[in-house]
Amino acid sequence: xxxxxxxxxxxxxxxxxxxxxxxxxxxxxIVLKEAALPDRFRGVRSCSTAIYFLLEKxxxxxxxxxxxxxxxxxxxxxxxxxxxxxxxxxxxxxxLGNNMANGEFFQAVVPANSWFASEPAPESxxxxxxxxxxxxxxxxxxxxxxxxxxxxxxxNHNEIILRxxxx
Numbered sequence: 001x002x003x004x005x006x007x008x009x010x011x012x013x014x015x016x017x018x019x020x021x022x023x024x025x026x027x028x029x030i031v032l033k034e035a036a037l038p039d040r041f042r043g044v045r046s047c048s049t050a051i052y053f054l055l056e057k058x059x060x061x062x063x064x065x066x067x068x069x070x071x072x073x074x075x076x077x078x079x080x081x082x083x084x085x086x087x088x089x090x091x092x093x094x095x096l097g098n099n100m101a102n103g104e105f106f107q108a109v110v111p112a113n114s115w116f117a118s119e120p121a122p123e124s125x126x127x128x129x130x131x132x133x134x135x136x137x138x139x140x141x142x143x144x145x146x147x148x149x150x151x152x153x154x155x156n157h158n159e160i161i162l163r164x165x166x167x
Contacts, residue, residue, distance in 0.1 A: 004056050004126050007076075011052050018144065019061045019166070025130075026050040032135055040067045040113075046136030055080065056126045060119035062166045063145035070110045071132045072096055078124030079104055083160055085115040085150075091157050095121070096129060115145055115154075117164040 007013065013021035028047040037045060045068075052075075055061060063085075072082060072094075079097035086092075096118075097104035110116045120127045147165035151158045 001056070001125060004054070007054050007126075007128055011054075013052065013054055016053070016061070018064050019059050020053055020055040022054070023052045024049060025052055026132075028136060037135060041135065042140065043138075045138055048132060048134040049136035050130060050132045051137075053129050053131055054126065055118065055120055055129075057120050057124060060164050061117055063115050063117040063147075063150060063161060063164050065113055065115045065143050065145070066133065066137065067112055067141040068133045068135050068137065069112050070116075071134075072108050072110065073130040073132070074098060074104075074106045074127075075130060076128040077120075077126040079121035080118055080124070080127035080129055081121050082108065082110065082116060082118045083164065084110055085154055085157055085161075086111065087113055089154055089156070091154075091160075096127070097121075115150060117160075119164065 011023050013023050016022040027049045030047040031044050034043055074096045079095055082094040084092050094108040095104040145165050146167045147162050150161045
């Protein structure tokens with residue numbers, strides 16, 4: 001679809017390891033020292049980072065987790081479903097979009113250390129969103145889920161985990 005190609009070109013988006021396309025748009029010059037961060041972090045981190053993120057119909061962002069809170073922002077396209085498994089095992093689906101009557105939100109937060117995946121809703125062609133991470137994103141804090149392992153921890157969520165894992 002042309003609009004998807006236009007977003008990729010206009011915003012210089014690159015393939016993301018978890019699926020979709022992204023572009024880092026902001027990395028704070030303020031650096032937090034390791035001593036100022038919670039124990040789960042090793043090394044220094046930018047105070048905050050932000051990306052554009054694009055997912056088209058038929059693609060998904062595979063289950064993964066990071067050590068920071070991640071705030072999602074809706075920009076364009078149609079509804080994006082964000083599936084979250086909190087460390088306690090609570091599962092929720094967040095609808096990111098601009099249709100309040102459909103229970104959608106312009107912003108939503110995925111708490112640190114939660115497993116999460118996303119995909120355009122069944123009726124959606126694409127979703128163009130943003131993600132802000134604080135403390136800032138670092139690939140050292142990123143963990144891609146292995147489906148079988150995640151299923152052994154959260155067996156009540158096997159179907160969605162196996163559908164949205166790449167390993």
